[in-house]
Amino acid sequence: MNAISRLATVISLASLFPLSALAADSKGSVEVVHWWTSGGEKAAVDVLKAQVEKDGFTWKDGAVAGGGGSTAMTVLKSRAVAGNPPGVAQIKGPDIQEWGSTGLLSTDTLKDVAKAENWDGLLSPKVANTVKYEGDYVAVPVNIHRVNWLWINPAVFKKAGIDKAPTTLEEFYAAGDKLKAAGFIALAHGGQPWQDSTVFEDVVLSVMGPEGYKKALVDLDQKTLSGPEMAKAFTELKKITGYMDPNRAGRDWNIAAADVIGGKAGMQMMGDWAKSEWTAAKKVAGKDYQCVPFPGTDKAFTYNIDSLAVFKLKADRKGDIAAQQDLAKVALGKDFQKVFSINKGSIPVRTDMLNDMSAEGFDSCAQASAKDFLADEKTGGLQPSMAHNMATSLAVQGAIFDVVTNFMNDKDADPAKASAQLASAVKAAQ
Numbered sequence: 001m002n003a004i005s006r007l008a009t010v011i012s013l014a015s016l017f018p019l020s021a022l023a024a025d026s027k028g029s030v031e032v033v034h035w036w037t038s039g040g041e042k043a044a045v046d047v048l049k050a051q052v053e054k055d056g057f058t059w060k061d062g063a064v065a066g067g068g069g070s071t072a073m074t075v076l077k078s079r080a081v082a083g084n085p086p087g088v089a090q091i092k093g094p095d096i097q098e099w100g101s102t103g104l105l106s107t108d109t110l111k112d113v114a115k116a117e118n119w120d121g122l123l124s125p126k127v128a129n130t131v132k133y134e135g136d137y138v139a140v141p142v143n144i145h146r147v148n149w150l151w152i153n154p155a156v157f158k159k160a161g162i163d164k165a166p167t168t169l170e171e172f173y174a175a176g177d178k179l180k181a182a183g184f185i186a187l188a189h190g191g192q193p194w195q196d197s198t199v200f201e202d203v204v205l206s207v208m209g210p211e212g213y214k215k216a217l218v219d220l221d222q223k224t225l226s227g228p229e230m231a232k233a234f235t236e237l238k239k240i241t242g243y244m245d246p247n248r249a250g251r252d253w254n255i256a257a258a259d260v261i262g263g264k265a266g267m268q269m270m271g272d273w274a275k276s277e278w279t280a281a282k283k284v285a286g287k288d289y290q291c292v293p294f295p296g297t298d299k300a301f302t303y304n305i306d307s308l309a310v311f312k313l314k315a316d317r318k319g320d321i322a323a324q325q326d327l328a329k330v331a332l333g334k335d336f337q338k339v340f341s342i343n344k345g346s347i348p349v350r351t352d353m354l355n356d357m358s359a360e361g362f363d364s365c366a367q368a369s370a371k372d373f374l375a376d377e378k379t380g381g382l383q384p385s386m387a388h389n390m391a392t393s394l395a396v397q398g399a400i401f402d403v404v405t406n407f408m409n410d411k412d413a414d415p416a417k418a419s420a421q422l423a424s425a426v427k428a429a430q
């Protein structure tokens with residue numbers, strides 16, 4: 001078809017379906033800002049989009065690429081400043097409180113849905129409190145990710161002569177040496193600040209245990225931040241960096257995951273959204289790949305709860321408010337919770353489902369995750385992920401990111417100096 005006849009077709013189709021008629025078909029629309037753009041993440045978010053559309057609403061996709069979401073957060077802030085926020089945005093952890101205090105999030109929109117669907121009964125208080133502002137729900141939590149995972153390609157391990165997953169840092173280094181000697185990338189990684197700090201927090205957890213992790217990265221205790229255990233964590237971090245591909249700068253996390261999936265690399269330290277890439281590549285947990293807690297962290301669970309916050313809209317935008325409410329209702333529904341988490345690599349946020357994962361059709365990684373989540377909640381092993389916006393303000397997180405990334409990129413950096421720098425950078429950002 002040439003250009004003129006293509007245009008003619010468009011014009012005649014347009015006269016058959018005038019815009020007003022198309023718009024009238026939609027009950028309202030909702031724009032969703034998020035950063036789920038990898039193959040596996042997109043498959044997951046498409047489940048939500050499809051359900052919202054099935055319910056008669058229009059989904060406007062506000063995807064902003066960039067793992068970990070810092071670019072999405074920058075875009076969101078500038079849109080809010082310009083007076084043009086979306087209806088819904090992916091916002092997490094303490095940042096929800098900061099957005100709540102600006103008055104831009106709606107404390108009314110979710111009231112009826114939360115009551116009718118019994119959110120208070122479905123969610124653990126820890127989760128519910130994260131998404132409430134001054135007692136009202138301002139966001140809907142969609143899933144729980146565990147961050148402290150190590151992903152392994154067992155076929156690569158076999159080729160390198162490694163017969164089991166490492167459970168201690170020593171075993172991890174021994175496996176890394178064998179992988180290197182056999183010509184593989186030992187540890188796939190993308191050199192971006194949030195990925196560097198994902199590795200860093202795993203190492204802090206391994207070296208200092210959940211209590212030390214909490215003191216340092218949640219309570220931001222100055223003595224712990226600058227102390228000898230933190231210096232030891234930096235020493236181990238330096239060793240681990242030596243097992244990464246030297247060409248890692250700027251690489252996206254899903255490209256690093258693809259190196260492990262494709263057999264170029266043996267391992268990746270990443271939260272369980274990495275599983276979404278394995279799932280999208282049709283690989284099976286326990287057979288094609290292994291998920292184990294990062295060595296030394298099996299009694300701990302660093303959590304990362306994805307949630308979608310709801311912005312205040314003018315009262316006359318009734319259809320769009322209904323769209324926000326529909327999305328929130330769908331997001332906590334059992335069907336969605338299951339399909340979304342299976343695609344995303346996470347576990348559901350509903351306690352009834354967490355308590356009965358075998359009946360829900362989840363794989364071995366997800367079942368282990370749910371079991372550990374419930375067990376670690378009782379022991380203090382359950383800790384919020386610093387690298388994924390769950391533990392501190394974004395200002396403090398940014399200060400930690402800078403120290404960690406500079407340390408990892410400077411092969412002469414001194415671990416004791418780095419811990420002193422960490423303490424002062426955190427203090428300055430508080």
Ligand code: GAL
Binds near residue numbers: 036068305
């Ligand atoms: C995390 C987010 C996950 C995943 C990951 C990579 O912060 O919670 O859902 O998308 O970033 O982008």
